[in-house]
Amino acid sequence: MSTQTHNRDLPQTVLGVLLLLTLLVCSVWIIRPFILSAVWAGVIVTATWPLFLWLRHRMGGRRLPAILVMMLCLCGLVLLPMVYGMTALSAAVKGLVAWLTHPEPSALPAPDVLLRIPVAGHYLYEKWMMLVQSDISVIAGALKPWLITGARLVTGQLAGMGMLLVNSIMMLAVCLLLYFFGERVAQGFRRFAFRLARSRGEHAVELAGKTIQAVATGVVLTAVLQSVFAGIGLFVCGVPAAAMLAMLIFVLCLVQLGPVIVMLPAVAWLFWSGENGAGSLLLAWTVVAGGMDNIIKPLLMNRGSDTSLLLIMAGVTGGLLAWGVIGLFIGPVLLAVSWRLIAGWVNEESVSHHESKEMKQ
Secondary structure, three states: OOOOOOOOOHHHHHHHHHHHHHHHHHHHHHOHHHHHHHHHHHHHHHHHHHHHHHHHHHOOOOHHHHHHHHHHHHHHHHHHHHHHHHHHHHHHHHHHHHHHHOOOHHHOOOOHHHHHOOOOHHHHHHHHHHHHHOOHHHHHHHHHHHHHHHHHHHHHHHHHHHHHHHHHHHHHHHHHHHHHHHHHHHHHHHHHHHHHHHHHHHHHHHHHHHHHHHHHHHHHHHHHHHHHHHHHHHHHOOOOOHHHHHHHHHHHHHOOOOOHHHHHHHHHHHHHOOOHHHHHHHHHHHHHHHHHHHHHHHHHHHHHOOOOHHHHHHHHHHHHHHHHHHHHHHHHHHHHHHHHHHHHHHHHHHHHHHHHHHHHO
16 A cells, blocks of 8 residues: 655745744734733732632632732822823923913912021022012013923823823733733643643743743832831921822832932931931931842842843843833843743753763763
């Protein structure tokens, strides 16, 4: 009995590969507007998954109430500050346009805070009062082109924040789906990675999840602890707008700049105001707050992942410079997974070469 084999010719193979690539490119192009939101949601859900499991356990194993609590927390953390910022910016733009249309000296505030500025405070206050008492229409006419340009820039920022708001809403929708079907999605990623690289690929997926959780725990939780500690110090020492300064400190700690940038000027302001005791206390508080991350961050990161701390910090810094805030999580994950895959491949090749050499001997 003869069997006939049908070999695939070269044009058929090339056309098949081209068709597959075309389908992949078209699919990526279609989902391109949702990629950033999906990646953002995946990072957030992966980082908060242990908290979600703890909530579900505390609620008797019920998934829906735990998902409701998680989504309410995410909406409060993501949407409320964004909506508040957009409202404040739009109100400022409207007030500026109204003042440019009908300039009134009485509409200008009397900034007593200028008097508290060291060295140049009184000079700035006198110049401002001269401006208020002068012919404001002439000054407004001279400043109008510059103010209009600034208003346009602010309007452009509002448009950018609007797109960020849309991406945030899509991210929250994807988070909701992932909380419902997270186990299935994770299993699908493991199977896909196993088909690509067998056990090495599955290990890479697990490593990515652990690295995301380690970075979220180390970077974000450290930033929260530092900002809360610094905010308490600012409030106790009587610094104005302590809550707003604490939020600014949280952002600075998140981008690895630390709380010292905000707290040292506050210390200088206290000493200039004659509050030597409060200034000394806040100075000691600043030293402790600035050094907290050197102790807390390594402990939290090393507990969540066995990846090198130096590698994680390099990924955090490089990812932040390359992709912004979301790069805080994507950068160390890419570096950690790439390093593990390359190291595993090199070690495997070294072991195989050593075994073959021993067999020849």
